[in-house]
Amino acid sequence: MPDQSRVAIVSEGTGVMDGLMQPRPLTIAHILERAERLYAHKPVVTAGAERVTYADVARGTRRLATALDSLGVPVGARVGTFASNTRRHLELYLAAPVTKRVLHSINIRLSPEHLEYIVNHAEDDVVFVDRGLLPRIWPSVDRMPKVRYWVVLPDDSGAAIPADPRVLDYDELIAGHDPFPGSFEDTFTLADENLASGLCYTSGTTGPPKGVLYSHRSTILHCLGTLAAGFIGLSESDVVMPIVPMFHANAWGLPYGAMMAGAALVLPGASADPGHLLRLMETERVTVAGAVPTVWTSLAPELGAYDLSATRFLLGGGSAIAPALSETYRATIGVPITHSWGMTEISPVGAIGGTRTQHRDATAAEQVAVRAAQGQPVPLVNLRIVDVDTGRELPRDGRAVGELQVAGPWVAGGYFRVDASDSFTDDGWLRTGDLATIDADGYLRLVDRMKDLIKSGGEWISSVELETAFASHPDVVEVAVIARPDPRWMERPVAYVVLRDGSATTADELLQHITPMVAKWWLPDEVVFMTALPKTGTGKLSKSALRDSMHIA
Amino acid sequence: MPDQSRVAIVSEGTGVMDGLMQPRPLTIAHILERAERLYAHKPVVTAGAERVTYADVARGTRRLATALDSLGVPVGARVGTFASNTRRHLELYLAAPVTKRVLHSINIRLSPEHLEYIVNHAEDDVVFVDRGLLPRIWPSVDRMPKVRYWVVLPDDSGAAIPADPRVLDYDELIAGHDPFPGSFEDTFTLADENLASGLCYTSGTTGPPKGVLYSHRSTILHCLGTLAAGFIGLSESDVVMPIVPMFHANAWGLPYGAMMAGAALVLPGASADPGHLLRLMETERVTVAGAVPTVWTSLAPELGAYDLSATRFLLGGGSAIAPALSETYRATIGVPITHSWGMTEISPVGAIGGTRTQHRDATAAEQVAVRAAQGQPVPLVNLRIVDVDTGRELPRDGRAVGELQVAGPWVAGGYFRVDASDSFTDDGWLRTGDLATIDADGYLRLVDRMKDLIKSGGEWISSVELETAFASHPDVVEVAVIARPDPRWMERPVAYVVLRDGSATTADELLQHITPMVAKWWLPDEVVFMTALPKTGTGKLSKSALRDSMHIA
Structure with missing residues (x-):
């Protein structure tokens, strides 16, 4: 290495030359x-x-x-x-x-x-x-x-x-x-x-x-x-x-x-016992913790019983954090849950949410809206959204919805021993399968998984937006909205809801609650109450299991 | 790139394989x-x-x-x-x-x-x-x-x-x-x-x-x-x-x-007018500023006249920060000057000073001593000290003094179009020419430039320690200690001192001031008062210019 490092790596013929830094690996x-x-x-x-x-x-x-x-x-x-x-x-x-x-x-x-x-x-x-x-x-x-x-x-x-x-x-x-x-x-x-x-x-x-x-x-x-x-x-x-x-x-x-x-x-x-985790955060004066939303949900009711004054940053990832949940934390311990958007393919952190200096004078409601976004890409990560049909890059205007694609030195360029060309674009970006907007400040907002979007009467309905609306009801613990095949509209939304223990909230009351938040034709055709929603091995909500159960039913 | 990125870069023959990440350059x-x-x-x-x-x-x-x-x-x-x-x-x-x-x-x-x-x-x-x-x-x-x-x-x-x-x-x-x-x-x-x-x-x-x-x-x-x-x-x-x-x-x-x-x-x-710089820091609500010690010295007398409440971090580098100067800042605006140790060859930041969690319960004086150190290496930078004669690595005990050597991906491995093999070790580390200690927490403390160390009667005298002692006197604005050839001791220290305007402090008073801080035989043979010390093109004290002037005199 010493000799290699001191050789002038100058190709005078082309005029191009390399720097003369030590060839030290990142390890x-x-x-x-x-x-x-x-x-x-x-x-x-x-x-x-x-x-x-x-x-x-x-x-x-x-x-x-x-x-x-x-x-x-x-x-x-x-x-x-x-x-x-x-x-x-x-x-x-x-x-x-x-x-x-x-x-x-x-x-x-x-x-x-x-x-x-x-x-x-x-x-x-x-x-x-x-x-x-x-x-x-x-x-x-x-x-x-x-x-x-x-x-x-x-x-x-x-x-x-x-x-x-x-x-x-x-x-x-x-x-x-x-x-x-x-x-x-x-x-x-x-x-x-x-x-x-x-x-x-x-x-x-x-x-x-x-x-x-x-x-x-x-x-x-x-x-x-x-x-x-x-x-x-x-x-x-x-x-x-x-x-x-x-x-x-x-x-x-x-x-x-x-x-x-x-x-x-x-x-x-x-x-994963909530009391165990909260006690640990209190005793060890934990400043930074990271967990999936279901864990944060399970901890929320007991937050006030512990001294979490050392906490400065809570990360949530794996799926979207309901603004109501994040606000509960902010109101109780002074620290919201910050969105961390990522995927196994992205090592996994791609973007971090939260407010920036431009939001200092924003209203509380505006700040909540900013915190609901998945945030800005971490240095070295590039994000773009592209039209699903044409593959052309869409404007960063906070309105255009397209497939989120990602590039960077810690983003997968392939999968281990399997051909998955579909997952990558011709120019080497990872196709995430997420639908998203990006605004003029580079804030990413996930709209839906491409396969979770509901196509009704030729128009798109976002299952995520419906879920956020349901989750804002104080009695709703978990919710999933999926598409049910429909002879007239092609697809119609159905909501699967877990209520907190002892709640007597009805489907009508829930629909009434979300009516001001979404377009009228978005209102699900049915609300199905469940005691728990099916999860994947990583603890994420499994919409495919819900779909399977629907097909069986 | 896309094809390249999706090829399984697996050499099954050797069992060794590369990761499958996107080949994205750092640019x-x-x-x-x-x-x-x-x-x-x-x-x-x-x-x-x-x-x-x-x-x-x-x-x-x-x-x-x-x-x-x-x-x-x-x-x-x-x-x-x-x-x-x-x-x-x-x-x-x-x-x-x-x-x-x-x-x-x-x-x-x-x-x-x-x-x-x-x-x-x-x-x-x-x-x-x-x-x-x-x-x-x-x-x-x-x-x-x-x-x-x-x-x-x-x-x-x-x-x-x-x-x-x-x-x-x-x-x-x-x-x-x-x-x-x-x-x-x-x-x-x-x-x-x-x-x-x-x-x-x-x-x-x-x-x-x-x-x-x-x-x-x-x-x-x-x-x-x-x-x-x-x-x-x-x-x-x-x-x-x-x-x-x-x-x-x-x-x-x-x-x-x-x-x-x-x-x-x-x-x-x-x-570089102090009023201009301080006004700018106040008006723009500057949080982080970096300057060489001579600039921080020039700003110090006027600090109190400005609202620097936005400031969170002040960097000093290029040469050592006198603890007294850093403490003036800490006492006046609540923010000390943090040592940033570096060299042009190191892009230039190699280490950052300041206290860490282990110093939370330390006394004020102990914290001052920690802040006087050049600090811990930044991630990816490796430091070591080696025996000047044998080239063997010395222990990280805070006592052993050796040449500081540095390795890392932003450290020079050579110089542009010039052979400078002397500047690098056989294993590719940069030889800094600085003498230093490293302690068990990895804190770097520069002792002296190898060429600025004074050899008197077969023992070493640190010009830097003598300068720090002089600089702790409230009337001393600048000081440099260099070696004068001596027929009996080989070399003896001479101090060049700039006093603040109007000060009538004498050489004897200065020597009396430093006597408790250094060994008796370290006391300089002469204190020379000057109106300014010679500087290099980068504004650093030029000891070589002082030496030249001494030879002329």
Whole structure:
């Protein structure tokens, strides 16, 4: 490298020349070794289990690195994890990529079919499993024959550990190996920054799940994006709690981001109990937390009972945040829920909502409207909307609706071992399948999923706008609007609603409530009350399951 | 690109594979087009001249891009600027690199010999000059024969404009050309991110000035570094004023950083008058400003007369900030001056000072001591200290003193068209020539320049520590300590001191003042009072000039 770096890379013939900067790669090894050098003392808390430091995490990571070698896990091989948010999972987040293996975090809520498909498709060489999750994965084990080892991550679940030569214990495994003593960063060359570092599968609402293969470069750039002030702005003074699971789209980059920033990290473990999460936020003085809207909804009723005065930023993503929910948080603890728009394909953060300086003098209602938008793209991310029929770019006027497309160095350019040309444009942008507007300030507003839009009498009805209208009723806990085939109008909207316990609100009252908010012909033909709505493996509302149930009915 | 991006870049044979992310380059064109899309309305103020927006700057940039084409400036050619901090200089900061030319910002305070050397060495094809600076550059014009055009940037100086066919007017030039209509970003491929984007020469205190050639990649990564929360943390809510000249080490990345973040930008123009600068900070509600210590010293006496309540962050760099000066700011306006350690070779920001969470419970005196340090490296930057004799890395214990070396993607790996192997180690790190300690928290403390250390009786005396001790006396405005050859001790320290106007402090009183702070044998043999200390072209104290004068005396 030294010689290479000092050669004048000047092509005098063409007049064009390269800069003379050091050829240093962007690598996750930098995150690990930066934390060792600067933030060794900062805490990493696993709820109910242990309170360690980044120094401890680094030591565990260095032992795990050697252990992976001793297990004969090849460079480039996929290292599966089937685990909740814990210190050991964080060590896997680090040890796999810094040794040039690929971290494959597996969604623990998948159906056995999808689980087996994904593990086999990824060809995981070894899988690390929370002890408490063994009962979910072990019945499938013989249908995932390429996995050579199943390493159990200890917890206090008491779940049975199969007597099987393929089963190892994490703590015993790493205790038996010396820590890797050198610099992982020094083992990377400039070209290595493009090496695969992580693999996440999309939830596969249409067709089989598809794998998104991240690189060290994309991960580090995304990480810098999470540090950018005015967006998430992770810093050393933060205490970051990813409630969003580490098996879900890299936990939105919060673990890597917190560690690069030197923030304290609070990992909530396996429990999603609202009291548990709120107590943790209170005790650990959490400043930044991220979760999907259903979690924020579950926490909302108990907010007032906890001291959340340390909180400065709450992220919501995965689906739209109802303005009413965000306002509840703002009214109760002084911090709204900020939209984070992203996708597994986008590492996953693409845009961050919230107000900017131009909204300082806006009315409260106007500010609520701004916060309802998905926000502005993070630096290095480009967004555009295009006409669905012609593919031509549409104006950024806040009115034109088109398919949202996205480009950037942490955006997928393809899927792992599957042809998915449909998902990309000829000029290499990702087609998101979302319908959206972009305004003159670059604010993104999602209108609907292309497949969720309802076509009635030749006009479009937005299921999202209807859902927002329903959600503004105080008794509505969850709502989904989907299209029902209609002989006259082609499609008509039907609303599926979950009311809060004990509510006696009627369908007519709900329709009356939303009448001032939407066009009259948008009013759903039917309101179906349910006790719960179907969810995908990532906890998102599953409209396809609703559609299926409708077809069955 | 689309095809390239979707090919599975998997080398099954070796088991190693690349991620499947979009091959998007890091390019300054993104900064420009991001500002157009998101921050078009945000202000760019040039003091005493005009108040425009990023939309206006973008339009000017797009016209200038076409104008550079029409002048026949080749791709890769150097575009010189000899200008103060103005909107037009910002357009040049953008137009040159986004059209794949190289911005060469020239220090306006250079001697004619260095000026001519640099312009000829860079082979500037065209140079843009502030009208008010023409008298400084025009006498040299015929000794810089490769410059085809001298384009005058209008100002109200009234300086004579030579009647010469090589002389053009900036406003006329760009008014005569249509704006480039397309996306500059789309003209860049992944490989182009390594293209040279900027060129700055070091001040050349030893030997001729050396050119540092930045790339788009290094500039964008450095820019993300300036956005990282907890370091400089530029954001959309900031109003950024680079007092540090745009001809000096990229104005520390503040112009590009502010624009990427969407911050308002306040450019102070040509005047360095303290009243002018403070008035500007007050009126524009500046939140972040950066300047060399001599400027902060000149502003200090008048601080209390202005409303600087908007200020959140003041950067000082170029040389060490005396704790007393920083404390004056903290006591008067509530904001200390934060050390920014860097070099032209480091784009230039390498580390940022200030306290972190571990100092929250420290005493005021301990916090002052922390703030006196040069701070922690910015993400992606690695620092180490090595033994000067053996080249072996020294421990990070806050005590071991060694040469500071630095690595990172925005650190020079060589110099432009000159062999400077001595400046780099065998493993490609930059040798800074600074002596420093690094402590267990990764805090950098500069001890001295290697060549400024005083060797007396076989022991080392730190000129910097002596200067800090002198500077803590309320009457001392400036101080420099250098070595005088001594027949018995080899070298002995001599202090050169500038007292504040009207002070009658004696040499004995000063020596008495510092006696409790340093070892007795460190006390300088002589204190020489001066009305001003010699400066380099970048406004830094010139110890070599002092040494020269000593040899003459």
